[in-house]
Amino acid sequence: GQNIDQPTEMTATEGAIVQINCTYQTSGFNGLFWYQQHAGEAPTFLSYNVLDGLEEKGRFSSFLSRSKGYSYLLLKELQMKDSASYLCAVRVLNTGGFKTIFGAGTRLFVKA
């Protein structure tokens, strides 16, 4: 079956760096996404990895290792507004076509 695991919650301090891990077991891997979701709001796209390595975008970076079924999202210079849920999502391609499967999300609390 398809499975995505992320820690449920993390706490970090304003100005610090935090790494949110995601492991997945899927067949037909076709890319990994990270989304940010504030409570009661729609998820917003943060990053996309399809090849191994690090993708950097401002304060956010995302890493992928396909052989290990592992990704992380790195947030630098944390700000209070970064308090949100971070969703790891894997797109798979099978006989039925593409579908995107989301992990349950990691709730990040940034404290002063």
Place this chain on the structure above:
Amino acid sequence: DSGVTQTPKHLITATGQRVTLRCSPRSGDLSVYWYQQSLDQGLQFLIHYYNGEERAKGNILERFSAQQFPDLHSELNLSSLELGDSALYFCASTNGGAGGAFFGQGTRLTVV
């Protein structure tokens, strides 16, 4: 503004009733995904349509159905509603590229 429009924003209905949720994707996006998010839960994939055709199904109940019309808008029909169907229902659209999916603001369904 993601460019994805969902209506209505809020819906309150009684058990046993039927409702229709509507989604208009971003201009040019052929793919529409539907997700369910119960309180404090992760996003659960329901169904994916591409250019009018069903492409993938998740754990969608038989009481639920969806379709995508020639103008690419999509509707999610929920029937014989139960209290447990109360949730946020998100629609997302994508052009299938590396940019990830864009989510609508969701429809909050409350079944009483």
